[in-house]
Amino acid sequence: MNCQAFHQTFSDYLDGVLDAADAVRVRRHLEACKSCRRIEAAYRAGVAALRDAEGLCPPRELSVRILHRVRRERRLPALSGAYGVAGTLLLATLVAAVAFDLKELEEAAPSGEPLVAQATPAPPPTATGRFDHITVRLRDVSEMLLGDPYALISAIEPDPPLRIRVEVPAVWSGR
Amino acid sequence: MGTILKTQERRTTLQPLPSYADSDDSTVVRACLDGDSRAFTELVLRYQARLLNFVYRSIGDRERAEDLVQEAFIRVHRHLNRFDQGKKFSTWIYTIASNLAKNELRNRSRNPLVLFQTIRKNWEEDHRPLQFEDTQSRPDDLFRKRHLRELVEASVSQLPEHHRQVFVLRELEGKSYEEIAEITNCNLGTVKSRLNRARNSFAAIIEPHLD
Numbered sequence: 336m337n338c339q340a341f342h343q344t345f346s347d348y349l350d351g352v353l354d355a356a357d358a359v360r361v362r363r364h365l366e367a368c369k370s371c372r373r374i375e376a377a378y379r380a381g382v383a384a385l386r387d388a389e390g391l392c393p394p395r396e397l398s399v400r401i402l403h404r405v406r407r408e409r410r411l412p413a414l415s416g417a418y419g420v421a422g423t424l425l426l427a428t429l430v431a432a433v434a435f436d437l438k439e440l441e442e443a444a445p446s447g448e449p450l451v452a453q454a455t456p457a458p459p460p461t462a463t464g465r466f467d468h469i470t471v472r473l474r475d476v477s478e479m480l481l482g483d484p485y486a487l488i489s490a491i492e493p494d495p496p497l498r499i500r501v502e503v504p505a506v507w508s509g510r
Numbered sequence: 511m512g513t514i515l516k517t518q519e520r521r522t523t524l525q526p527l528p529s530y531a532d533s534d535d536s537t538v539v540r541a542c543l544d545g546d547s548r549a550f551t552e553l554v555l556r557y558q559a560r561l562l563n564f565v566y567r568s569i570g571d572r573e574r575a576e577d578l579v580q581e582a583f584i585r586v587h588r589h590l591n592r593f594d595q596g597k598k599f600s601t602w603i604y605t606i607a608s609n610l611a612k613n614e615l616r617n618r619s620r621n622p623l624v625l626f627q628t629i630r631k632n633w634e635e636d637h638r639p640l641q642f643e644d645t646q647s648r649p650d651d652l653f654r655k656r657h658l659r660e661l662v663e664a665s666v667s668q669l670p671e672h673h674r675q676v677f678v679l680r681e682l683e684g685k686s687y688e689e690i691a692e693i694t695n696c697n698l699g700t701v702k703s704r705l706n707r708a709r710n711s712f713a714a715i716i717e718p719h720l721d
Contacts, residue, residue: 342710343706345706345709345710345713346702346705346706346709347706349709373717373720374710374713374714374717375713376720377713377716377717377720378709378712378713378716380658380716380720381658381661381662381665381712381713381716382662382681382712384658384659384661384662385659385662385663385666385681385682386681386682387659388659388662388663390559390562390563391559391562391563391566391572391575392559393558393559393562393576393579394576397558397562397576397579397580398551398554398555398558400580401554401558401579401580401583401584402550402551402554404580404584405550405583405584405587408584408587408588
């Protein structure tokens with residue numbers, strides 16, 4: 336056996352699937368050829384190091400994210416998967432039809448009369464002062480779920496907001 | 511009467527639900543198809559780390575790998591009713607993840623803003639995740655181990671994409687040739703020849719660095 340033949344049978348040799356005669360030939364070649372011996376040793380050391388290396392550990396929020404999306408899909412089956420495109424097109428058609436009807440109504444209505452009532456303007460600042468917005472960050476839900484591997488399911492029942500924006504008097508925010 | 515009924519109802523809901531930790535994949539999949547959402551959670555917990563490492567080794571970008579793993583599970587959930595239960599679930603989920611990784615690499619080659627090789631070359635020491643110190647080994651052993659680990663990781667990343675995938679599936683995921691053929695959508699002969707080339711290349715990259 337020469338080096339080229341060794342390289343061609345390398346994979347089968349590593350998997351131990353060579354027939355007895357070929358296996359003997361490979362072993363004899365390895366005894367005689369330093370270069371191929373080094374190749375074999377390098378391969379085994381490399382694979383051992385790869386297997387020893389610690390793999391990536393998924394962050395805890397990955398499973399929470401996945402289960403959230405799955406739950407959202409369950410809620411809106413018509414807008415997911417193969418039906419997604421059809422559902423979106425149908426929705427777009429409905430929106431276009433309603434917009435077109437409104438436009439026609441608006442054109443038919445006497446001028447100066449608004450069809451849609453104006454939104455109520457925001458209340459003026461109170462006597463105590465101005466308002467400010469603060470963002471409250473809640474604890475990561477997954478931190479509270481250690482112990483029960485299935486607790487994720489019950490925890491995602493209501494969509495847990497991780498941040499909430501709240502309007503408070505400016506004096507509270509301290510800004 | 512109303513109160514008694516309510517108490518009985520509550521007792522029923524508080525009964526411990528079955529755990530799937532000791533069940534095989536096919537049992538968990540069947541439970542999932544029967545509508546038990548806890549079974550799907552079990553599949554996520556069982557496969558997320560394996561898929562994350564597999565996809566990461568294929569595309570070399572951790573954040574993107576997480577996104578693709580998430581997408582893989584969404585597809586599993588969406589199409590589980592089409593899964594042939596006579597086959598191995600692990601092969602099916604790896605096939606989905608492998609296709610997503612291939613698409614990602616294809617999209618990148620069309621828009622080559624970030625190439626994997628570039629990431630690896632520019633990957634500075636400080637950007638690596640923190641690791642706990644191994645207090646059992648001597649400093650020079652630690653250095654050699656770490657050097658070897660970095661070397662082999664870089665060697666894998668140097669393999670061409672289709673060689674890298676069969677190599678990782680065989681050596682790190684322990685898949686059979688038949689499973690690899692199914693996952694990569696290749697025939698058995700192609701898998702064997704790609705693996706042989708990948709193994710030879712991997713050894714040739716490492717060999718000059720071996721003491």
